Amino acid sequence: MNRMVGIIITGHGKFASGLKSSIELIVGKQENLEAVDFMINDSIEDLQRKLKKAIGDVDSGKGIVFFTDILGGSPFNISVLLSKKIKCSDVIAGSNLPAIINILFDRNRLSVEEIKNKALEAGESGIKAFSDQIRSRMKTEINGI
Numbered sequence: 001m002n003r004m005v006g007i008i009i010t011g012h013g014k015f016a017s018g019l020k021s022s023i024e025l026i027v028g029k030q031e032n033l034e035a036v037d038f039m040i041n042d043s044i045e046d047l048q049r050k051l052k053k054a055i056g057d058v059d060s061g062k063g064i065v066f067f068t069d070i071l072g073g074s075p076f077n078i079s080v081l082l083s084k085k086i087k088c089s090d091v092i093a094g095s096n097l098p099a100i101i102n103i104l105f106d107r108n109r110l111s112v113e114e115i116k117n118k119a120l121e122a123g124e125s126g127i128k129a130f131s132d133q134i135r136s137r138m139k140t141e142i143n144g145i
């Protein structure tokens with residue numbers, strides 16, 4: 001196992017496995033990255049057990065960042081509780097694909113804090129509304145194909 005910050009994606013339904021699937025389609029399979037889904041029939045204890053297993057699978061000793069779907073939801077709350085037992089960890093709510101993809105290739109050289117900051121910046125800047133400016137740029141790019 002490479003010494004890099006571990007990533008755990010968790011959320012309601014198939015949020016986590018969906019994000020992981022998209023990540024692997026775009027950038028390939030990633031080491032030290034696990035998805036933990038919180039399904040309708042799962043109890044809080046089931047979620048906690050699955051997250052503890054994921055921690056064991058991704059922890060290389062450099063720290064862990066949890067990416068969760070919504071602030072205050074069970075995946076977020078359990079991640080916060082478990083993160084308190086990990087020497088170097090952080091929890092991000094409201095995660096999206098740009099936030100996670102942007103940090104994947106820096107995990108072996110950046111700290112948990114640096115990864116958190118970079119992910120927050122990428123996540124925020126990755127949210128865009130379709131506008132005339134974007135439409136114009138896309139039209140130019142499409143015509144250039």
